[in-house]
Amino acid sequence: MMKTDNPQKLRADRVWLSEETCDLDDFRRVAQKTTALVDYPNASAVEKNVLIYDSRKVTAAATGEGKRLVLAEICEAFGEGPGVVVFKQAYEDTGIIDRASAIFEAIIEEQHRTWTGGGDHFAKPGANDRIWNSLEKHCLADPENFAEYYGNAIIALASEAWLGPSYQMTAQVNRVNPGGAAQSAHRDYHLGFQSSAVIEQFPAHVHRLSPVLTLQGAVAHCDMPLESGPTLFLPHSQTYVPGYLALKRQEFRDYFEANHIQLPLEKGDIVFFNPALFHAAGTNRSADIKRVANLLQVSSAFGRAMETVNREKMSARLFPALKALRDRLSPEEIANAVAACAEGYSFPTNLDRDPPLGGLAPKTQAQLMREALGEGWSDETFTAVLAEQAQKKLS
Numbered sequence: 590m591m592k593t594d595n596p597q598k599l600r601a602d603r604v605w606l607s608e609e610t611c612d613l614d615d616f617r618r619v620a621q622k623t624t625a626l627v628d629y630p631n632a633s634a635v636e637k638n639v640l641i642y643d644s645r646k647v648t649a650a651a652t653g654e655g656k657r658l659v660l661a662e663i664c665e666a667f668g669e670g671p672g673v674v675v676f677k678q679a680y681e682d683t684g685i686i687d688r689a690s691a692i693f694e695a696i697i698e699e700q701h702r703t704w705t706g707g708g709d710h711f712a713k714p715g716a717n718d719r720i721w722n723s724l725e726k727h728c729l730a731d732p733e734n735f736a737e738y739y740g741n742a743i744i745a746l747a748s749e750a751w752l753g754p755s756y757q758m759t760a761q762v763n764r765v766n767p768g769g770a771a772q773s774a775h776r777d778y779h780l781g782f783q784s785s786a787v788i789e790q791f792p793a794h795v796h797r798l799s800p801v802l803t804l805q806g807a808v809a810h811c812d813m814p815l816e817s818g819p820t821l822f823l824p825h826s827q828t829y830v831p832g833y834l835a836l837k838r839q840e841f842r843d844y845f846e847a848n849h850i851q852l853p854l855e856k857g858d859i860v861f862f863n864p865a866l867f868h869a870a871g872t873n874r875s876a877d878i879k880r881v882a883n884l885l886q887v888s889s890a891f892g893r894a895m896e897t898v899n900r901e902k903m904s905a906r907l908f909p910a911l912k913a914l915r916d917r918l919s920p921e922e923i924a925n926a927v928a929a930c931a932e933g934y935s936f937p938t939n940l941d942r943d944p945p946l947g948g949l950a951p952k953t954q955a956q957l958m959r960e961a962l963g964e965g966w967s968d969e970t971f972t973a974v975l976a977e978q979a980q981k982k983l984s
């Protein structure tokens with residue numbers, strides 16, 4: 590390309606990124622960085638450039654004054670660090686995972702029986718089974734298991750570290766059957782789901798914004814040895830700003846093919862990663878492992894989630910379960926379950942009917958649920974007030 594010293598042209602090149610100006614040498618410089626364990630004092634190891642955390646250790650460190658330190662460390666691990674973190678044994682009690690797997694299996698069987706379930710944006714029919722919006726389906730099917738599952742400290746810690754409070758949880762199950770082929774390298778929602786023609790219409794700061802609007806996670810529902818095809822990652826690739834466009838070019842895809850890494854997971858591990866990290870599900874070469882992961886997509890309070898979730902319906906279903914579990918779950922676990930279920934942000938709303946009394950922001954669904962749990966409301970009262978609040982937010 591022609592070099593220019595025309596200031597208007599230089600500005601336009603800064604603001605408008607293009608597929609054509611992506612440079613493999615620039616990319617190589619960021620993707621070849623090494624993750625140094627010394628920079629992450631709460632981590633246990635670096636394996637293939639990925640940070641490994643012992644969940645019990647990091648949860649213990651994230652109490653009291655230590656919490657801000659741990660959140661900051663994890664935040665930078667997703668940001669300028671490798672962009673991908675494995676939390677080993679995030680579920681010490683894998684019985685919680687097994688119960689959830691049984692619920693998912695029943696939902697998949699029902700989808701097969703009724704020919705519902707629809708298509709998949711990344712795979713051929715039959716190679717895998719998807720449960721879209723597994724979050725809501727899980728909660729409605731078994732709210733007690735949902736509470737234990739999403740009461741998990743690591744899910745809350747990673748989500749808060751990257752997105753701050755009031756995040757919006759969504760989830761989808763992916764079961765890749767033996768023979769299921771690898772996905773092609775991609776970035777995730779938002780810009781990762783658009784064509785170059787669309788992506789090029791967004792100014793550069795939106796390319797930087799997209800990765801902070803969501804966090805990707807995967808809960809391993811079974812042991813995933815390499816032959817079963819756990820996710821392929823390219824650590825540090827999230828820091829290449831024009832990466833949404835670069836991935837449309839063959840040389841960058843070839844670089845991914847040659848340099849990606851893959852780590853085996855055990856049931857109960859959770860991997861979280863920056864949505865701008867280059868990644869792809871692997872090929873399932875095993876004879877008999879149905880590789881099951883619950884894919885978490887956590888959205889910022891300020892973003893639009895990909896899926897519609899009926900949080901009012903979920904909250905009404907979860908409320909009695911949380912009351913029943915009060916002796917078994919800690920207050921933090923209950924708060925985590927509420928955060929994964931109820932809407933945590935005040936807006937959008939109808940300010941005529943839902944004025945911000947006593948503050949700048951009207952009460953959220955999550956605040957209402959916490960209040961009702963604290964004051965021991967009856968299920969009927971909670972459901973009625975919940976419906977009234979939802980009604981007020983409509984125009």
Ligand SMILES: [Fe+2]
Nearest residue numbers: 775776777868
């Ligand atoms: Fe993905």
